[in-house]
């Protein structure tokens with residue numbers, strides 16, 4: 001590739017980079033997405049409560065109106081008449097995004113190309129890539145964060161097909177709490193597609209990743225405990241997401257940071273898909289108008305609440321299951337779900353706060369660590 005001039009270079013064609021490119025595809029801006037993968041495979045599913053419209057609504061694989069949390073006090077099932085918990089398989093998402101990018105007259109995707117250094121060049125930027133240089137007026141960096149967060153969500157999951165009908169396809173098992181496998185809060189997540197098909201995921205909210213060995217053994221035990229009969233593993237996914245209030249992976253002044261490196265994961269839960277769509281809307285709107293984009297997703301009040309919640313979890317992980325159970329029992333219908341997905345108004349936040357025991361939260365609020 002000889003030096004190529006574009007308005008916008010997007011580094012990374014994952015969830016954030018593709019979401020932004022799709023929104024810019026209808027504009028007059030020339031856009032190049034630089035992505036090291038040679039081809040996309042179905043490497044994850046994105047699940048979330050639908051709170052916003054986005055270009056990927058027709059990619060939803062399944063949706064649920066009931067979800068459950070299970071702990072020492074038994075099972076709490078929440079149902080909603082209008083909130084939907086939806087899941088999108090990444091393969092369908094990647095296909096749709098690539099299609100829309102291809103249809104854009106000035107948008108393109110370079111697969112199999114890595115971005116290396118990014119340096120100032122005149123009034124723009126020079127991005128050195130594995131296939132030559134790209135000169136861009138604006139650079140949006142969606143590459144994974146390099147900074148290690150102080151707290152994270154770590155998980156390993158397999159989508160399995162079982163011989164026996166062991167799942168309830170109508171209820172998502174958000175958190176089935178388990179005895180500690182890590183030094184944090186541990187639980188199993190089950191996304192049931194059918195009576196004999198589900199994504200079963202073992203998850204830790206913890207200061208460090210418990211590691212693949214712990215997760216492998218733990219996942220085997222959980223699947224075995226379902227008494228599933230002969231089981232086929234269709235796909236496996238694993239992840240490590242930052243859970244830190246105000247998390248931001250530094251970028252040189254003037255480069256727009258998006259995605260997980262720019263606080264897209266909700267600090268207290270790790271949910272990131274909806275927030276990435278909101279961020280993509282904000283950034284695309286600003287770039288099209290020639291403004292400097294605002295990538296910030298949380299106001300000071302949300303950041304404060306997330307900081308307090310995470311501090312309580314980190315200080316007393318053994319209390320974590322009871323806290324989540326309390327939230328799911330006490331928070332008014334839909335408000336908690338909107339809060340967890342990352343879009344919340346003042347009343348949502350207040351409802352969530354008043355559903356929790358005041359003492360540990362007041363202590364954490366007054367004495368930050």
Ligand SMILES: Cc1cc2nc3c(=O)[nH]c(=O)nc-3n(C[C@H](O)[C@H](O)[C@H](O)COP(=O)(O)OP(=O)(O)OC[C@H]3O[C@@H](n4cnc5c(N)ncnc54)[C@H](O)[C@@H]3O)c2cc1C
Nearest residue numbers: 012013014015016044046047115237239259260271272273
């Ligand atoms: C397995 C898994 C399951 C998840 N499930 C959910 C879920 O159910 N709900 C939810 O809300 N969130 C979920 N998340 C969290 C979050 O939504 C995803 O991680 C999401 O993909 C983050 O988007 P992103 O664009 O920031 O990162 P990515 O999608 O990881 O994109 C980053 C891109 O940068 C590219 N890249 C890396 N190095 C370079 C380089 N040198 N040059 C150019 N590009 C580079 C990568 O190849 C990648 O395509 C999940 C995460 C994982 C890992």
